[in-house]
Each structure stands twice: as C-alpha cells, then as structure tokens.
Amino acid sequence: MENLIALLIAAPLLGAAVLLVGGRRLDAVGHWIGTLLSAASFVIGLVLFAGLLGRDAGSRTLIQHLFSWIPVAGFQADVTFRLDQLSMTFVLLITGVGSLIHLYSVGYMEHDERRRRFFGYLNLFLAAMLLLVLADNYLLLYVGWEGVGLASYLLIGFWQHKPSAATAAKKAFLVNRVGDMGLSIAIMLMFTTFGSFAFGPVFSHVGDTSQGKLTAIALMLLLAACGKSAQVPLQSWLGDAMEGPTPVSALIHAATMVTAGVYLIVRSGAVFNAAPDAQLAVTVVGAVTLLFGAIVGCAKDDIKKALAGSTMSQIGYMVLAAGLGPIGYVFAIMHLVTHGFFKAGLFLGAGSVMHGMNDEVDMRRYGGLRKYMPVTFITFGLGYLAIIGFPGLSGFFSKDKIIEAAFAKGGTEGWILGGAALLGAAITAFYMTRVMLMTFFGEERWRNQPTRSPEAPSAEPAAEHRGEHAEPHPHESPKVMTIPMIVLAVGSVFGGAFFSIGDRFLHWLEPVTGHSEGNSPVSAWTVTGATMVCLVVGVAIAWAQYGRKPVPAVAPRGSLLTRAARRDLLQDDFNHVVLVRGGEHLTRSLVYVDHTLVDGVVNGTAAGFGGLSGRLRRVQNGFARSYAVSMFGGAALLVAATLLMRAV
Amino acid sequence: MSFPLLTVTAALPALGAVATAAVPAARRTAAKWLALVVSLATLALAITVLVRFDPGGARYQLTESHAWIADFGVRYELGVDGIGVALVALTALLIPFIILAGWHDADPLETGSRRWRPTQGFFALILAVEAMVVLSFEATDVFLFYIFFEAMLIPMYFLIGGFGDRAHEHGEETASTQRSYAAVKFLLYNLVGGLIMLAAVIGLYVVAGNFSLQEIAHARATGSLHMATSTERWLFLGFFFAFAVKAPLWPLHTWLPNAMQESTAPVAVLITAVVDKVGTFAMLRFCLGLFPEASKWATPVILVLALISILYGALLAVGQRDIKRLVAYASISHFGFIIMGIFAMTSQGQSGATLYMVNHGLSTAALLLVVGFLISRRGSRLIADYGGVQKVAPVLAGTFLIGGLATLSLPGLAPFVSEFLVLVGTFTRYPAIGIVATLGIVLAALYVLVLYQRTMTGPVKPQVSAMPDLRVRELVVVAPLIALLIFLGVYPKPVTDIVNPAVKQTMSDVHKKDPKPEVEAAK
C-alpha cells in the first residue's frame, strides 16, 4: 500500500506537466484533465485512508522510500514519504477541497482564454502541497514549501497584465522567502545538532541536546510558519494576494497553503514541546495575529479582503492552539480542517457573488442579494454561521476547544491568551455579520451604479465580455459552481459535530501529536457560555451598525482605528518606508559606490598608468641631440658605475 | 600506450576552430554547421570521458604524461578527477547551445554598415575557447595549466570586442567604443591577475623544482618538500589573486558586468558559465592542493569576501537597469556562494560548490540565452523598454521565468541542491557566515522577480506588441537546458557520485574533517 503514496503526488504533477507543456492543443479539454487528475488523487487518498483505518492506531504510519536525493558525505537527503494520521488528514483536505475548487473553477474561469494554464498551475499547487505534507524530512518538506509558494506566485499573478496582480504576486513570494530563510536556517541547525533533518531521528533525539539549540530551531520554524501562514509580522502579503482569481483565494489562501505553517508547528511538536520559550512565542504570535486579522477584517469594504483578514485571524487561532503544546495540537488541526470547509465555502460564495455582479468586489455596492442568489446566500450563510461559532456548527466545536485550551495554559498567560481568543470571537462575529448584512441584506445599492469604479478596478477580466458600465444583473451561478459550494456548506455544518462526537478526531490524531488534558481555571461550560455572550455581542453591534441603518455606498471617513485598519494597521506603510524605500536607497548608493569606488580604483589605476606614460612620452621629444645627451649620460653613468665597482 | 582521450577531447575543438576559420567567407552557413558538428563531436568525446571515468578509482584518471620542456621540468601532463570530469562535461555540453543560440549573432550587418563581421571567426573563436578551457580543466602540470589559463583570454578578447549586440540605442560608434572598453578591461584585468600568478608559478618552481601538481602535492604530503610558512602564503596569494579575478570575487569583479553587458548573450554565457569556472575550479585544485596550510590561513578573509560578494552582487543586481548587467551581478553573487563553499572546508560545502559550478552553468545559460532572444527581438538591453511580453510571447516568458527561478534556487531545480549544500557546509563550521549568507536567497528572489515583473508582466508596451514567440531553433536551445535543470534538481545523484570521491581527496589534502554533529542521530 505504501507504493500508492507517490501516486498521490504524481497524479497532479502529471496534470501540471501535461497542461503546461501541452500548449494550445489542450485548451478545449485542459480544465477537465486538471479536474480529473485532482479527483484521481483524492480517490487514491480515500483508498489509503481506508487502508489506514484498517490498521490499529499504533501502526498507522506508512513510509515509502523512493530514492536517495542528495547523497553527500555526512549529508543524506532522501525522497521518502511518510503517511500517518496527520498527513492523511491533510491529504484528504487538500485533494478533497482541491477537487471541489477545480470543479468550481471550470465554471468560474469559463471566459478566460488562459484557463488551461490556470488548471496547470492549480495542479502544480496540489502536487507541491501534497509533497509538503507527505515529506519525511525537512529538506523535502522545504521543496513542497517553496513549491506551493511558486504556485501561489503564479496564481496570484495569474492576470499578469494587471500591474497590481503582478506586484501582489511578487510581494507574496518575497515575504514568503523571508520565512523560508527561517526554514533553511532551522534545517541547518538540525543538521549541525543532530546530523540529520529527517523527522524520525530528529524527534527521537530531542532530549539529547540543549534547550537553547531547540529554542533556536523552534523559533526559526516559527519564522517559516509566520511567512507561509501570514502571521504577524509577515502577514502583509495575504491581503494583496486577493488579486488572484477567487478559486485561488479559496484553495490556497484560505483552505490549504496558508495553513502549512500550522502543519509545520504541529509536525515539529516534539521540538516545540522541549522549547517552552519558543512555544510562548508561538502563542503570542497566534494571539496577536488573531486580533490583528480580525480588526483588519472589520474595516475592509472589499469582500475578499475582509475574508482574507478573517483567514489571518482564524489561522491565528490555530497557531495559538499549536503553541499551547499537546493540549492544543489536535484542536489546531481540527480547526484547520473545519476552517478549510467553511472558509473555502465562503470564498467560493464571494466568488459566486462577484461572478453575478460584474466582478464588483466592493461590498458597499452590494446589498439585498439574497433574493437573486438563493443558493449562494444559503451556502454562504451556513459558512457564516460556522465561522462565528454558532452552536452545533463546525466552528463552534473547534474554536471553543481552542479557547478552552488557551485558558488551560494557566497563570497570567492563560488569562491573557484566553481573553484574546474570546475577544477575537466577538470581533469575528462582528465582521462576519457585517459582511453578511452588507452583501445579502439591506438596500440594493448596486442599482443605478455603474460598476468598475476607478478605486476598485475589476478583478476579473471576464467582465470585459459583459460591457463595462452596465448596471449589474445579479444572477445565480451555474451548477458546476454551486455544487462545490453546497458540498462545502454541508462540511461546514456537520464537520465539527462529526469530529467531536465521541472525540473521533482526537483519537485519530493522538498517536501522532499526543494529547494532554490541561487544568483549566474555568470550567468548559463557562468558556462556552462566555463565547456565546461574545458571539451575541458581536452580532448585535454589527446589526446595530449595518442592519438597522442603511449602509452608505461611499465609505465614511471613519475613526482613526478604522482608517488604520483599512490600511492593514499601517504595516504596509511601515514596510514601504523602512524596507522598500530603505532598500532602494541602499541599492542606489551601492550602485554608486560600485561605479565610483570599486570600479573607480580599477579605472584609476588604468588612468594612473596612462598618465605616467604620458609623462614619460615627453622624453621622446624627437630632437636627435637630446637623445644623444641621454646616450652620453647613460654611457657616463655606466663607466662611473664600473669604476666604482672596481674601486670597491 | 592507451588512447589519449583527454588530448583528443581538447584537440578536436582546436582543429575545428582552425577548420572553421578557414572556410571561405561566402560559405558562412557551412562554417556554422561545421562548428556545430565539431562541438557535438566534442560533446560525444566528453561523454566518453565521463563514462570511462571510474568514480571509485584513482584520483586522476585517463592520465597522459610526456616530457615537454625538459630543462625546466615542464611536462605535458593531463588527468581528470571527479571535479574536472564534471566541468569538462559541462563545457562540452554548453558549447553546442552557445553556438546554436548565436547562430545569427555574427551575420554580416546590413549593407551600408562599415563594420566587418567575420562570421566564421566568431564560431572559430568559440571553439578555440572551448579547447583551451577543456585543457585547463585537464592539465595537471601547473605550467601547462598556466599557459591555457592565460591563452584563453585572447579569443575571449576578440569575442567581446568584435561582436556586440546588433542594435544599440546610441548608435554603432558609441557601441563600438564601449565594446572596446569592455574588451580591454577584461583583457588587462585578467592579464594582471595572470602576471601575478606567473610570478607565483616561477616561485613554485624555484621552491619545488618541477611543475607537476601530483608530485608537488605528494612531496608536500610526505614532508619531503618543506616550504617556509611565509613562502607558502605568498605563493598561495599569487595563485589566488589570479583565480579571484577570473572567478570573480569582490572587489575584483568590475570587469564582469562590462564584459557581459557589451558581448552578445552567447558570449556572455561563455564568459560566466564556462570561462569563469576555470577560476573557481583552479582554487579547488591548485590553491587547496598545493598550499593547504596557506589556504586554511586565508580562509577567514576569503569567506568574508565571498559573503560580501553574495550580498553585494545581489543588492547591485536589484539596482540595475540593464538586463545583462543584472545577470552579471547575479553571477557575482553566485560565485560568492561557490567560493564560500570551497573555503568552508567541509564535504558538503565543497561538493556543493562543485555542483554549483555545474548548476550555475546550466541556469545562467538558460536565463541568459533567453535574455539574448529577448534582446534580439526588441534591440534593447534596458529593462524599462520591456513590459507585458508574457501576453505576446508566453513561451519565451515561461522559459525566462524558469531560468529566473533556477537563478533564485527554487527547490526542485538543480541550483537549489548546490546552494543548500554550500549553505549547510558553511553553517556547520561558521554559523554566523552561514546565516548571513542565507539572506542571499531573499535578495535573489527580489532581483529575479523584479526583473520578471518589469519585463514580462503588466500592460503590453507598444514596441513589444509584435514580438514573435520563441522559434524552433531557440526552443531547441532552451528546452534541453530546462530539462537538465529539472532532472538534476530532482536527481542530482549522477553528479554527486562523481564529485564526492574527489571532494574527499581534497578534504584530505587540506587535512580537514567535517565537524561532528552534537548528537549522532543519523546512526
């Protein structure tokens, strides 16, 4: 059965190769090839899953060794895959949600002449992401890690003719590279410490080294996770990444790739468990990001950017949980999976709305859409209820557990983290209600509104087919798009309950991640109650602001905080002033230095010799008599020297 | 006596050069084909060398040795170790692509131009360079090496000075002046390096009494040849200076951007992917082999210079407006990695450095040749003159992107393997330097992606709107390179197997052992 693991990756990789190399001949069928191979991977995943279920919990780890990748003295990197409960969970999430989104894209990208290429990139992404979660050593994981970065780069910048998309893609790749630096340093540290960077040897020898080293490794892994999962301080790329087509935002920037950081931390649990300082840093990053993302999400009028803020915030929850150690690992992954369902569903819903609205993204130009798009409304609404943690839906189970675990950390830290998580829940309820109300309820603000205002240029070039300034005619999307939305909505409704009843998910993952029950200072019911209160407060405030009163079609100036949040809490401005400007000055002055100083020395030497020979040339003045003088002078000198030598 | 395979591998392109030059001017297409066939035959010979080479066998194989200038102990001695074999194969592999990519680069200019471009000369010079580069990879006699190390400057000089990009925004006069400047700078800079090396070569003879690399290294190892510490250091510096100019290492790098900017793309590939490799190769073979103690003495300074090269080259690449200059500075950054790997004195570092030489050759060739195709279409080297090429020429843009991704060492492509090995190898012994060098990967992403964004994406500029996509000849050049980049990124074992034993020997030359990990978890 192990031999099937490589096929998981091979199927989408083959798709990517065929679609990208195949050229225009495949334009007509390309999207179906891509979808089929993605589904094939999902089926293989299901087969493997059934196989794993057939074994007892202790022996559910499959290893497939393919070949020796980089054999150099003392340095062994192999292409070896590890399929255990953790990676199996990811495989199913990636291929399952991935296949649904492939299907959705068939409809969504219908009018794009480069659709074949889009599917090629999507397949490339799947292959890289599967490699990431199936790798058995950190270096191979790194290949997948950068591979998803590349796919993300290609897909964010898919509409390359738009400078904003190209810039966003570049930014995403660069910020991710900063994180990758952390991963490569972590691998180097592992190599010098353990002489290996394969999971098995590293995890089993964690106890043999100093805590300082482990903390350093763990912090570097955290840096990597921050880059990939858009955590503070490397979060700035995610909002801009919404320049990509909406299916991309759903698959890569909501459900799968951005959660890779959480995977990395949970996978490296053994290292983090032995480095409490690093764990504290993880929880702090998670808590700060969950608030940061939530606040940003409150202020955005662009539906995708609001959802992006929400993604950031939800991943903050997962990172927070992962930082709590064995108490939280399982719940981090559980939230990751349920989030994969509902956030992908929400994004697909947003895409469906945009599809029906001439690709308008500004929620202030939406309103009252529930009548026109019933399926989208219902699926989006279920996703909404799931994300805010409505009792009984997915988000309720997974988020609640994380908040509990945060309190259970104990001490002041526990109270602060738990409080932050609770506050985050309230803000989540607020901004998601805001999105819901602005989009599906209230006045129909799109009437008599030409779309494609200069501030919000169309994200989708398909709009060109439908005329630029026509009033939008909201309509429901085709079946090929709504079916994935319905499936995901079902997942977001029942997923949490399915996982939690009888602690199924816990028992499934426990052999890999370990689990411990903490001593919470507050009872589980108190936490649930507090969460519910927060939820109600959040929804109520949002209703008071956006439900009761009409929403202005032009954004009001807003408070200082709102304005800062619209600008991503000024982080981009900081980056611009310090990194971009500073970098420009640095490179410009270095170019100057290279030209004048380094090359100046070279050219100066040449000029010096030139000048010297110019001087010496004057001696050759052409007067025979002056040559004669020098001859006689020389002869006299020689004679004198000879005599002198004789005398001595 | 066995068949002199190494001599033939070098002699074939040399004879080919003569034959190509002798083709009458009217039959210039025949000259091109002749050059191509000769280069392919050389490739076949190089592959034979590769196959005949036994990685587990003696250090130097396929050796040939004949007396030459007996009075001075100069011998005609050839032999290859794993590193030499890899580089001979790289050279022989790249030359056909260079010839094919430069197929029209030396065609006569339009009527009315006063410049004379000898088409056959262009291809003959390329083959001449190939012959000399191959010989310098094969020579195990210091004097013999020195001769080819210096002699290859002459054909290179004519290639840079005589053949530039066809179109130029400032007109032919200015272009010609700048080209001469670049060619003279290249020649003088390298001659100065060579002169200092010559002094060191003579000094070595005075001390050792012969020029044979193997004999001297053996005598040093057994203690029968004693060198005073200061003598060894001076001789080392003499050799190293020449190699550092050729490599090039900061701050001796300024000839490279000029030379690459002014020459045609295939010649630029020849400079950076082939000729410059002789510098780094010679550091491994001669500096470390002949002067192990002095190499260790100089290591800290060289590592710092290499680190500066890495960051400085990358930062300057970001600031360039000329595409070819950008690639030149990127290469300076990459050479910094190679030199760092060599002098980190670990197996991973040196294997990585050797692998890096091969991979850098492939990745730079891929990127630069596509850049050449791009420039030949628009007639400008300035980044600002392009935009939106992706829309009109998607295949060109795609290959350009892959070349760029290889340059930024994306995992899955060959350069990643070598770059990571160099970083790990450096980190195990010098953690601080390893960490700072890692910054290079972020900067590499910056200059590559900025270049890609400015030239390929965005709205289509009117001047590029009629740009044709890659032609068949151009695809034939790029596709195999890309395939190799991917193959060696996924499965570098064939190369590492050849390189590893040679690196082990070099490590024992310098009496260095890899640092042990704190915990032996791998066992």
Place this chain on the structure above:
Amino acid sequence: MNPVNYLYLAALLFTIGATGVLIRRNAIVVFMCIELMLNACNLAFVTFSRMHGNLDGQIIAFFTMVVAAAEVVVGLAIIVSLFRTRHSASVDDASLMKL
C-alpha cells in the same frame, strides 16, 4: 715619447667631438664631430696596439675607417635629402617622430 699622451689626446678629441654633437645644430658640423669621435677612437686603438705590441688595435682601426666611410655615404645622403626637403641643415628641424 710616452704612449699614454696619445691616449690623453684621444680622450680630448673624443670629448670635443661629443660636445660638438651635443651642442651644435648644423647637421654637417654634427657629422664632422662624429667623425672626430671615430678618429679619436682610432687613435686610441692604434695607441693600444702599440702599447700591447700586437696588431689587434690596428686591425680594428681599419674596420672603423671602413664603417666610417660607409657612414659618411649614408649620413651625407640623409643630410642632403633633408636639406632638399626642408631647406635647412639643422638637426632640430628633423623631428617628425615627435608627437
């Protein structure tokens, strides 16, 4: 008479010739001064021959005369052609090599 005195005379003549070459501009005079130097050398050679009692010096003196004769032919030809083109016999006027 002491042969050394001839050597003094030769040295004197040579110095006069050399000074003439250096300070005079007229090509004919310079030329004559060169001849004077050659003859001073000849005198020295003959004197040495006498002093050492062998004929080597005398033979070389003959050689010198032959060379001097050849030189006169070539030199005068150059001077004449110079005078024809420049209408001057000054050596300073013939400075074509000067940049």
